[in-house]
Amino acid sequence: MEQSSKVRDLVEEALALNESLFLIDLSISANNKIQVLVDGDQGVPLSECIRISRNVEHNLDREIEDFSLEVSTPDISHPLKEKRQYRKNVNRILNIKTSEEELEGTLVEVDDEKIVLQWKTREPKPVGKGKVTVEKTATINYKDIKEAKVKIVF
Incomplete structure (x- = not known):
């Protein structure tokens, strides 16, 4: 055309x-x-x-x-493409793929350069036996994101 x-x-x-x-x-x-x-x-x-x-x-x-x-409109299976889509998904769980790793966490912050994910994980205690729950945070630049999808939670 x-x-x-x-x-x-x-x-x-x-x-x-x-x-x-x-x-x-x-x-x-x-x-x-x-x-x-x-x-x-x-x-x-x-x-x-x-x-x-x-x-x-x-x-x-x-x-x-x-x-x-x-x-x-994009359905839930479409990856996020535009920065504005990240803003509307703050407080939702995202699956993020970069060239180095795959992360899953709650989108807690968005700006023009990057996003911030937060999640909890169980890790061995620094001293003694057993595990402890720790909160992790990752800051990811848009340019490093290969794919980002909203996780569907039922």
Whole structure:
């Protein structure tokens, strides 16, 4: 589809009307299937997906080039991609993969450069027999994160 920049502009135009929404991904396949993935600081109501979809659909001409359009939100299995997604998941448990290790902990802090995870673990006592529960903290820069997913807890 030659209109990929037009599609992006139309999506951005629709997102600008609700500052709590942001674009995660936009793809257009060879057969003109447009897929838009949006998220929001407080989630994304269905009505907003419909509004974004209509803004794109009503401003593209199917007579010139046919297309299909899907506007959706990331499900829980999607890895986090944008810094804003981390902010909305503070106090949730994340699984984080870096090139060196895999960590699981509660996201307790987020800024523009890094995140902070906290978790409890059982370790041998420094003196004597048995184990003691200790609280661990890890500070991870965004650039070091290979994959981050919210853990589903039932």
